[in-house]
Amino acid sequence: MPELPEVELTRRHLEPVLSGAVVDDTEVRHERMVRRQPPGSDFAALLVGRRIEAADRHGKLLLFPLDDGRIWVMHLGMSGRLAVGESDAEGHTRVLVRLRRRPDVRFVDPRTFGFTAVLTAGELQEGPGAHLGPDALEALPSVDELADVLSGRSAPLKAVLLDQQVLAGLGNIYADEVLFRARLRPDRQAGSLSHAEVRALRRAVRPVLEAGLRYGGTSLGDLAYLLPDGRAGEYLGRLHAYGRDGDPCRRCGAVIRRTVIRQRSAHYCPECQR
DNA sequence: AACGATCCCTGTTGGC
DNA sequence: TGCCAACAGGGATCGT
Secondary structure (H helix, E strand, C coil): CCCHHHHHHHHHHHHHHHCCCEEEEEEECCHHHECCCCCCCCHHHHHCCCEECCCEEECCEEEEEECCCCEEEEECCCCCEEEECCCHHHCCEEEEEEECCCCCEEEECCCCCCEEEEECHHHHHHCCCCCCCCECCCCCCCHHHHHHHHCCCCCEHHHHHHCCCCCECCCHHHHHHHHHHHCCCCCCEHHHCCHHHHHHHHHHHHHHHHHHHHCCCCCECCCECCCCCCCCCCCHHHCCCCCCCCCECCCCCCECEEEEECCEEEEECCCCCC
16 A cells, blocks of 8 residues: 555655656546646646656655646555556556656556646645645654644544544554554554653654665555555565454564454554553 | 544455 | 455545
């Protein structure tokens, strides 16, 4: 799944390709992929002819500033990826972007939960950026700030970690891993954490995300996340909680459990996590 | 305002 | 073995 580490790895791959590139042509093959575009504004018309200035990221959102001040925005959803330098044979290419003297960039997304748009800074702020809190890697809040946000919230901790307004970038996999590392059960009421537990939670975020980055991200099966060059990430085999229900905890040997929180799976060790 | 459920979509998986 | 329903999930939206 593309969560913060996978999106950041994508950004790093795309940066040398996109930075300074001029868009010659775009092909929107699946209209649903162009969303959150203000009525009347034309994605292709806004992108063609523009020079891309940089490759940035906020949470799971990819941001490519253009030379006219607008921003080419992309969210990979759950099955999306940006492919560079591959043939078009694999299918599911939803949006194709042709660059001057650079390889084609293809937005591939079988399930079409991702989207792309070209927006002004204001439109970004009002739209896809409206509910994005601090980036979980680049702008991790202090313990006190985090304690403030969590206090008074009755929702399960796992649900709050998935709330992009609280922390931008965590998804289902890395939220489970962060909770394992922090030794906190996903169904704990967010507001019930002691100061020491909030500290443990905060301290778990960066190492988990950095491990994901180090091992090339988490690739599940065939259609979930590959790097832009087509390689699979290797973090799946190093996960402690996510998807390991029925398997022994890597720390204590107890059987990892799976439960459902907010219609989403959550995995935890009943011994290590309290 | 916070919370929880539902919906979108399609490849994969599991049960019969 | 083959078919089909259930499942997976990020985020918008809606009802409470």
